[in-house]
Amino acid sequence: MTFLSPGRLWLLALVPVLVGLYLVVQARRRQAAVRFTNLALLSRVAPRRPGWRRHVAALLFLLSVILMTVGFARPAKPVKVPRERATIIVAIDVSLSMKATDVAPSRLDAAKAAAKKFVQDLPIRFNVGLVSFSGSASAVVAPTFDREAVGHAIDGLQLGKGTAIGEAVFTSLQSIRSFDARANEDPPPSHIVLLSDGDNQSGRSVMEAATAARAAKVPVSTIAFGTPYGIVDIDGETVPVQVNKATLRNLANDTAGKAYEAQAGSELSEVYRHIGSSLGFRIERQEAASQYILVALLFALAAGGLSLVWFQRLP
Numbered sequence: 001m002t003f004l005s006p007g008r009l010w011l012l013a014l015v016p017v018l019v020g021l022y023l024v025v026q027a028r029r030r031q032a033a034v035r036f037t038n039l040a041l042l043s044r045v046a047p048r049r050p051g052w053r054r055h056v057a058a059l060l061f062l063l064s065v066i067l068m069t070v071g072f073a074r075p076a077k078p079v080k081v082p083r084e085r086a087t088i089i090v091a092i093d094v095s096l097s098m099k100a101t102d103v104a105p106s107r108l109d110a111a112k113a114a115a116k117k118f119v120q121d122l123p124i125r126f127n128v129g130l131v132s133f134s135g136s137a138s139a140v141v142a143p144t145f146d147r148e149a150v151g152h153a154i155d156g157l158q159l160g161k162g163t164a165i166g167e168a169v170f171t172s173l174q175s176i177r178s179f180d181a182r183a184n185e186d187p188p189p190s191h192i193v194l195l196s197d198g199d200n201q202s203g204r205s206v207m208e209a210a211t212a213a214r215a216a217k218v219p220v221s222t223i224a225f226g227t228p229y230g231i232v233d234i235d236g237e238t239v240p241v242q243v244n245k246a247t248l249r250n251l252a253n254d255t256a257g258k259a260y261e262a263q264a265g266s267e268l269s270e271v272y273r274h275i276g277s278s279l280g281f282r283i284e285r286q287e288a289a290s291q292y293i294l295v296a297l298l299f300a301l302a303a304g305g306l307s308l309v310w311f312q313r314l315p
Helices: 006-035 039-045 053-072 107-121 147-155 165-177 206-215 245-254 267-278 289-311
Strands: 075-082 087-093 127-133 137-144 190-196 220-225 231-234 237-240 259-262 281-287
Touching (some): 006 053, 053 289, 087 107, 087 137, 107 147, 107 190, 107 220, 127 147, 137 147, 165 190, 165 206, 220 245
Parallel strands (some): 087 127, 220 259
Antiparallel strands (some): 075 281, 231 237
16 A cells, blocks of 8 residues: 555654553552542542453554544555557458368467457457468558458458468557557557468568567567478478467567467467456555544544543544
């Protein structure tokens, strides 16, 4: 807990003064009782002594003073507030190697299904954009709240030759920068989720892309689709297409993202948990003085009520 006006807490220095004054008054009261030497008469005059009850009202009053002082200093607690501009770009590899069937029904179909579920499960506060890439990259859907439009665009993705992972990251960053009128000066909190089998064959390098994403403070989480046993038929020739996990892992590590290896689409739920904890909310300090003042008021009322019941006077 923090305080928005911490300088006001110096008033708590008065609490020991009040305690000291109370102890002095109690000591004088005891001395006055000792000077009453006729003990038999004293017991008839005051047959019932308040004992511990005498201190309860004073203690409750003291607690109310402490709590009111804390409330006066404007205590604040951290609160998670949704980020309305939070943006996620889903980049999907549509290179020919993604038609390998080592991930059923194929790498691309599995990636499509996983991406659609991921988009549908995202809370509405997230904007979602779609980038596809093969030998080049293109922004298919600009960041939007329209989950249905993104889902239809994912269904319509078609295979192409080549793989340009670096270009996919650069295109995703450009999509983020064009989010709204102030995105260049004040970019939205963003995250890129890239689904691929991991070979960069054209365009700018993955290292250049990682440097750009790191400079923009946009993490890239990667999902490696495929196994070491993938094969595809290209122009009648059977070609082995192993998944390049190292490339994707390095991209994620260099941008403060997370790297996952997916034999199926279930890994995307873990990706969302990682993104949601860091991207979906910002921490704000919310003032909580009213809570302390309420408890202080209850203590003060209790002190007054008990004093009236036990001693027929206010403390």
